[in-house]
Amino acid sequence: MKFLHAADIHLDSPLTGLSSRGTVPESVTRHCTRRAFANLIDLAIAQDVAFVIIAGDLYDADWRDYSTGLFFAGEMRRLNRPCFLIRGNHDARSVITKSLVPPPNVQEFSSRKTETFLLDELGVALHGRSFPDRAVPEDLSATYPAPVSGRLNIGILHTSAEDPGEHETYAPCHVSGLIAKGYDYWALGHIHQRRALHPGNPWIVFPGNIQGRHARETGDKGCTLVDVQDGRITDVQHRTTDVLRWASVSVALDGAETMTEIAARLRFELSAAHDQAGGLPLIVRVTLSGATERHAELAADPLAIDAECRNAAAAVSGSLYIERVRLESRMPLRPLDQDGSAADLEQAFLQALDDPDVQQRLLVEFSALSAQIPSGSGRDMSPPPRDINDLRALAPEAWHIVARALSGEPA
Ligand SMILES: [Mn+2]
Numbered sequence: 529m530k531f532l533h534a535a536d537i538h539l540d541s542p543l544t545g546l547s548s549r550g551t552v553p554e555s556v557t558r559h560c561t562r563r564a565f566a567n568l569i570d571l572a573i574a575q576d577v578a579f580v581i582i583a584g585d586l587y588d589a590d591w592r593d594y595s596t597g598l599f600f601a602g603e604m605r606r607l608n609r610p611c612f613l614i615r616g617n618h619d620a621r622s623v624i625t626k627s628l629v630p631p632p633n634v635q636e637f638s639s640r641k642t643e644t645f646l647l648d649e650l651g652v653a654l655h656g657r658s659f660p661d662r663a664v665p666e667d668l669s670a671t672y673p674a675p676v677s678g679r680l681n682i683g684i685l686h687t688s689a690e691d692p693g694e695h696e697t698y699a700p701c702h703v704s705g706l707i708a709k710g711y712d713y714w715a716l717g718h719i720h721q722r723r724a725l726h727p728g729n730p731w732i733v734f735p736g737n738i739q740g741r742h743a744r745e746t747g748d749k750g751c752t753l754v755d756v757q758d759g760r761i762t763d764v765q766h767r768t769t770d771v772l773r774w775a776s777v778s779v780a781l782d783g784a785e786t787m788t789e790i791a792a793r794l795r796f797e798l799s800a801a802h803d804q805a806g807g808l809p810l811i812v813r814v815t816l817s818g819a820t821e822r823h824a825e826l827a828a829d830p831l832a833i834d835a836e837c838r839n840a841a842a843a844v845s846g847s848l849y850i851e852r853v854r855l856e857s858r859m860p861l862r863p864l865d866q867d868g869s870a871a872d873l874e875q876a877f878l879q880a881l882d883d884p885d886v887q888q889r890l891l892v893e894f895s896a897l898s899a900q901i902p903s904g905s906g907r908d909m910s911p912p913p914r915d916i917n918d919l920r921a922l923a924p925e926a927w928h929i930v931a932r933a934l935s936g937e938p939a
Pocket residue numbers: 584585616617618686717718719
């Protein structure tokens with residue numbers, strides 16, 4: 529017997545972060561979460577799984593119209609075998625206002641209390657509970673019952689686990705608590721990065737989301753296929769479902785002296801990323817780093833380097849696209865002098881930031897400066913420094929600029 533564990537479908541979620549200059553065709557991005565979900569259902573049918581689990585965030589937000597629910601219902605009819613689902617923070621009971629009567633093979637867990645579904649023929653007990661609201665500060669797993677003896681016990685839980693992030697509102701729990709419950713498998717959802725918190729006895733698994741939706745959701749995305757023999761889990765495998773992929777590509781420009789050299793490095797790194805994308809369309813965030821004589825030129829004309837990145841992408845493959853280009857390169861710094869006297873100057877420069885008056889003046893000046901930059905100037909600007917930590921992060925590059933000026937080199 530096999531079952532499929534998925535989570536964080538975020539059906540009809542928009543892709544975010546694609547700039548207005550984006551050249552990703554509509555045909556590539558359109559309905560990508562629906563197409564990934566159809567891949568999941570295809571897999572369930574091809575593997576002849578006994579049932580499917582969706583561990584929360586099936587929906588991204590309240591439906592814009594009924595087509596979202598109609599699509600899901602259609603896929604459930606195609607699945608034609610049980611699907612057990614809980615609601616997560618994105619599709620909590622109080623968040624989704626529209627509804628359709630679900631097909632009879634869909635079983636949703638209550639948001640008021642923990643429920644158990646028994647599958648007698650399969651020898652399986654499924655325990656789960658839906659999020660009633662977007663925020664669930666308490667450990668829901670504490671309300672899950674003891675395992676049903678003689679059954680394969682599966683707990684379905686939407687949780688931030690031990691990685692609660694900024695706000696502990698996503699039913700945080702401890703791995704030790706989940707282990708102590710005595711189940712065979714914990715089907716978790718919420719964390720979009722695939723990971724097994726415990727690799728067997730019990731398995732505790734975040735399958736990750738089924739489709740990356742922005743540049744921070746990189747790599748292949750999918751679900752977890754679980755094999756059960758004689759009431760024991762014998763195999764747990766990741767299976768890919770995504771229809772387009774995201775990657776973050778860093779290109780070191782150290783020592784690159786010409787645009788030709790920079791373009792060659794771009795093509796090299798983009799080509800390596802493309803080779804890992806499994807033939808899927810790939811959307812890349814490019815970060816240019818390192819010390820190059822061309823830095824000032826790159827910084828002065830963001831549209832030019834942006835276009836050069838798209839040029840390199842198109843040269844590698846017709847299905848390779850650029851999300852955005854981040855410029856983190858700098859001018860190479862030559863020593864001011866050979867006797868080390870510049871070191872004192874550098875120290876004094878950096879120490880000036882310890883003075884609260886200097887800090888305050890700089891923050892005011894940065895704020896006034898950024899207010900003067902017209903919007904739509906084509907620059908992917910980082911926000912102005914807001915506090916002393918931001919200022920300190922900028923200080924080394926500021927020193928580079930000062931040092932070049934002092935040594936008589938062009939800035
Ligand atoms: Mn979630």
